[in-house]
Amino acid sequence: MCGKAGRGSGNCRTRGRGESDDRTRAHDAFGGLGPMDPNNRGPEEYGHEGDGHASRQRPPRESLTSDFGQHAPALARTVQLVSGDFLLTVNPVDGSEIEPCPPAERPTRPAKLDEAGRAEAERAARPPVPPGPAQPALPLLARQDEREKLVRLLARGRSVRLTGPAGSGRTRLLDVVAEDCADLAPDGVVRLNGHRRSAEDLLYDLFYAVHDAPLHRPERDELVECAREIGAVVVLDDLEFGGAALDDLLDATPECAFLFGATPDVPAPSDGSGVEEVALGGLDRAASLDLLEQAVGRRLTEDESNWAGDLWFESEGLPLRFVQAGALLRQRDRLRAGAGAVDEFGVFEDARPDDAPPYDAVDGDEVPLPSLGEAAAPAPLLASRLSASARATLRFAVALGGEVPHQAHLPALVGDTHADAALGELAACGLVGPVGSRYRLAAGVPAQLEAAGYADEAEAQARAAAQHYAWWAGHPSVTPERVCAEADAVLFALSVLSPLTPADPEDEQGAAVRLARAAAPAFAAGLHWSAWEKALRAGAEAPQRAGDVAEQAYS
Structure with a gap:
């Protein structure tokens, strides 16, 4: 048990059947189960009250930045889970232990989720709705042929890879096709994301999306046996591998039809995989200008149409560029209309009605159109017109490799009690986009922000x-699942800090070691074992690089 991460990691110790009841415990070098976020507002963190309506304005609250390290530690939460023939007890204080699983505690064969369970799994796989006024969904333009072809192939049980450059609207098309295929397979539609996920990670993700198996991680043979009985349309965006690894995933799931989304630089499927290829390019000029008008919420002026035509030529019709261009024009409209057009959240108000005439500038009220260079790399200009909290959020995202912290973390990180509204600003401008159940900086945005100085600190x-x-992550009220949802941001922070010595000479452990000790047990308990392994490795390497013999012995 313990899979790859536990054996030889130096943080779990096995106990044989004949040993005494005085358990031999190994220090879990990087302890701490993840807390339910103390800022958790239940349904409100997804932008809605429990009744499904838009959330009301929240009263001011104290900044949480002063809370770091000042809460009295509560009792640690231990978790027991089963993997193969072993029982793992994850204890962030006394250490984690591996032992043969008693027959009475062995789980039965995992059953599939019922319809309600699948609906809950589907909800959990979606990103939270940003706080603030709901943003109107832009239509899917000029993609009907691709849409029909994808649905037709999936209905015949074929797997298909949709290949398009970042910003081509690939994810939006996958979402629509997933809705079209809702009734095609007995286990419905399963949505997965392949960003930084291996074939084995994704096979486990598929298993948990279909089966009711809490605190149970099947070994490979049992996993494959269960996966072979899954009959679903699997929509897998951001695929990062092809070739033999993709063959293994397909061979393990013969009753599934996959719809992969990938960029052109991802290795292709093998010749014998039977995966169909559908290419997704940019929009034509007319569709691009139509999308821009939808994004800005009004008809374009002649100058704006000419400007958009130049942008279309430069961008090759990538939809993301026109979503961002629409945000630039909305910002320009607000600047021309006056400072009073910004709402209480710092987000630009809803667009004008479709039948409203274009703005006619008056003397002294003209704001020039962005240059073509600014439209081609719009992130710095867009960010400069957002709230201070939104810009601070962008700096954190750049520092975390493009990962945007969950909106519930933003008030503490930024030091603004209503900084969670920054996510709505960024999403409305096309600077961030959904990746699985979280948000990342949109394609091209990290490099543009770095060039503008957002990576200086x-x-x-x-x-x-x-x-x-x-x-x-060390707070006992936070569930392991919540910590696992932030795994990419946590692991990137570890990758940045583990090669560095502590900033404070008196800080004996350093931020990297403390984070690894807090997050690793949560990753283990949340069954995200690839993240567990990486956290263990980072936590062990940090004291080695710092020459801290005592910390090396502890780990």
Whole structure:
């Protein structure tokens, strides 16, 4: 048990059947189960009250930045889970233990989720709705042929890979096709995301999306046996591998039809895989201008149409560019209309009605159109017109490799009690986009922001994020699942800090070691074992690089 991460990691110790009841415990070098976020507002964190309506304005609250390290530790939460023939007890204080699983505690064969369970799994796989006014969904333009072809292939049980450059609207098309295929397979539609996920990770993700198996991680043979009985349309965006690894995934799931989304640089499927290829390019000029008008919420002026035509030529019709261009024009409209057009959240108000005439500038009220260079790389200009909290969020995202912290973390990280509204600003401008159940900076945005100086204090930002995540992940009220949802941000912070010595000479452990000790047990208990392994490795390497013999012995 313990899979790859536990054996030889130096943080779990096995106990034989004949040993005494005085358990031999190994220090879990990087302890701490993840807390239910102390800022958790239940349904409100997804932008809605429990009744499904838009959330009301929240009263001011104290900044949480002063909370780091000041809460009295509560009792640690231990978790027991089964993997193969072994029972793992994850204890962030006394250490984790591996022992043969008693027959009475062996789980029965996992059953499939019922319809309600699948609906809950589907909800959990979606990103939270940003706070603030709901943003109108832009239509899917000029993609009907691709849509019909994808649905037709999936209905015949074929697997297909949709290949398009970042910003081509691939994810939006996958979402629509998933809705079209809702009734095609007995186990419905399963949505997965392949960003930084291996074939084995995705096979486990598929297993848990279909089966009711809490605290149970099947070994490979049982996993494959269960996967062979899954009959679903699997929509897998951001695929990062092809070739033999993709063959293994397909061979393990013969009753599934996959719809993969990938960029052109991802290795192709093998010749014998039977995976169909559908290419997704940019929009034509007319569709691009139509999308821009939808994004800005009004008809374009002649100058704006000419400007958009130049942008279409430069961008090759990538839809993301026109979503961002629409945000630039909305910002320009607000600047021309006056400062009073910004709502209480710092987000630009809803677009004008479709039948409203274009703005006619008056003397002294003209704001020039962005240059073609600014439209081609719009992130710095867009960000400069957002709230201070939104810009601070962008700095954290750049420091975390493009990962945007969950909106519930933003008030503590940024130091603004209503900084969670920044996510709505960024999403409305096309600067961030959904990746599985979280948000990342949109394609091209990280490089544009780095060039504008947003990475100048990246190490300090990563250290601040690590301090916050260490406190949060070590809080017993936070569930392991919540910590696993932030795994990519946590692991990137570890990758930045583990090669560095502590910023404070008196800080004996350092932020990297504290974060690894807090997050690793949560990853283990949340069954995200690839993240567990990486956290263990990072936590062990940090004291080695710092020459801290005592910490090396502890780990």
